[in-house]
Amino acid sequence: MQQPEISLIVxxxxxxxxxxxxxxxxxxxxxxxxxxxxxxxxxxxxxDKTPELMREKALQSPQYTSVFLSRNYGxxxxxxxxxxxxxxTEAIMIIDGDLQDPPELLGxxxxxxxxxxxxxxxIRKKRKENFIKRSMYWLFYRILNRLSEIDIPLDSGDFxxxxxxxxxxxxxxPERSRFLRGMRTWVGFKQIGVExxxxxxxxxxxxxxxxxxxxxxxxxxxxxxxVPLKMITSLGLxxxxxxxxxxxxxxxxxxLGYEVPSGFTTLIMAITLFSGVQLISLGxxxxxxxxxxxxxxxxxxxLVDNIIQNGEVINGQRIL
Ligand code: UDP
Ligand code: MG
Numbered sequence: 001m002q003q004p005e006i007s008l009i010v011x012x013x014x015x016x017x018x019x020x021x022x023x024x025x026x027x028x029x030x031x032x033x034x035x036x037x038x039x040x041x042x043x044x045x046x047x048d049k050t051p052e053l054m055r056e057k058a059l060q061s062p063q064y065t066s067v068f069l070s071r072n073y074g075x076x077x078x079x080x081x082x083x084x085x086x087x088x089t090e091a092i093m094i095i096d097g098d099l100q101d102p103p104e105l106l107g108x109x110x111x112x113x114x115x116x117x118x119x120x121x122x123i124r125k126k127r128k129e130n131f132i133k134r135s136m137y138w139l140f141y142r143i144l145n146r147l148s149e150i151d152i153p154l155d156s157g158d159f160x161x162x163x164x165x166x167x168x169x170x171x172x173x174p175e176r177s178r179f180l181r182g183m184r185t186w187v188g189f190k191q192i193g194v195e196x197x198x199x200x201x202x203x204x205x206x207x208x209x210x211x212x213x214x215x216x217x218x219x220x221x222x223x224x225x226x227v228p229l230k231m232i233t234s235l236g237l238x239x240x241x242x243x244x245x246x247x248x249x250x251x252x253x254x255x256l257g258y259e260v261p262s263g264f265t266t267l268i269m270a271i272t273l274f275s276g277v278q279l280i281s282l283g284x285x286x287x288x289x290x291x292x293x294x295x296x297x298x299x300x301x302x303l304v305d306n307i308i309q310n311g312e313v314i315n316g317q318r319i320l
Contacts (some may be wrong), residue, residue, distance in 0.1 A: 121192075122193070
């Protein structure tokens with residue numbers, strides 16, 4: 001088979017409910033697109049029928065490559081695994097399996113790539129998630145941009161198209177905890193945002209738990225900012241300043257001959273407040289330490305159980 005021009009990466013975790021709709025839309029896209037497309041589906045350790053469906057599809061259509069990871073690694077790693085296996089010579093597009101990101105934007109995105117942009121990211125015009133999730137996203141992106149040294153575009157997710165070159169760079173970046181939209185911004189080159197309406201999930205439930213969302217937010221902040229670490233120093237300085245003021249006040253009071261030994265409340269307040277400050281500071285240091293530890297262990301990012309490519313099963317691949 002000829003090399004595909006564009007690869008479409010679709011991470012899947014327990015998506016049996018939406019799978020048929022997904023394949024229908026992708027098949028229609030393959031049929032109508034003037035470009036040679038390749039679909040790279042990644043099974044991120046699903047526990048439902050997703051792997052069987054993926055297997056069946058990849059065995060019957062050579063445009064579909066299915067990569068089966070050894071367990072659930074999380075969305076960001078699954079997408080990274082997809083990038084490592086994408087063969088598209090010109091561009092790589094990343095979508096969600098639940099069709100919240102319309103794959104039909106492929107043509108528009110690719111036009112931008114042909115104009116010389118290396119990263120085309122989608123900007124959500126309107127979110128259709130519930131109010132709490134929406135406000136949390138809103139807040140997160142604003143905090144992240146205040147803290148980090150790069151300007152991650154507001155309200156853009158992983159839905160994007162990148163050039164072959166950027167894909168190679170991202171695959172070669174050895175970071176273990178991956179916040180892809182940050183890494184994609186960090187890369188630089190010519191980047192452009194395209195607005196779109198984010199759809200509702202077509203079937204099944206969201207696979208991002210609150211815990212996973214928080215992990216993502218943490219990765220965004222701690223992987224792209226030293227501000228929390230620096231804040232400890234400022235926190236320490238302010239604490240010293242406050243205690244100096246208080247000490248001066250007590251000493252003057254004493255010198256003026258007032259009774260001093262009342263002050264139990266102040267004492268308790270000082271102890272609890274400062275132990276809180278110290279514990280938070282330790283936690284911040286720990287956060288960076290854990291990331292260094294993870295990196296130093298240098299474990300493979302993911303293990304591949306097997307791959308189905310061009311209708312053939314390749315076993316026991318181990319990709320780092
Ligand atoms: N996903 C994954 N591994 C996970 C969680 C999610 O591969 O551990 C996939 C999921 O199947 C979907 C995409 O990542 O294709 C986005 O997940 P989801 O739609 O649940 O996230 P949301 O849109 O709710 O933020
Ligand atoms: Mg979704």
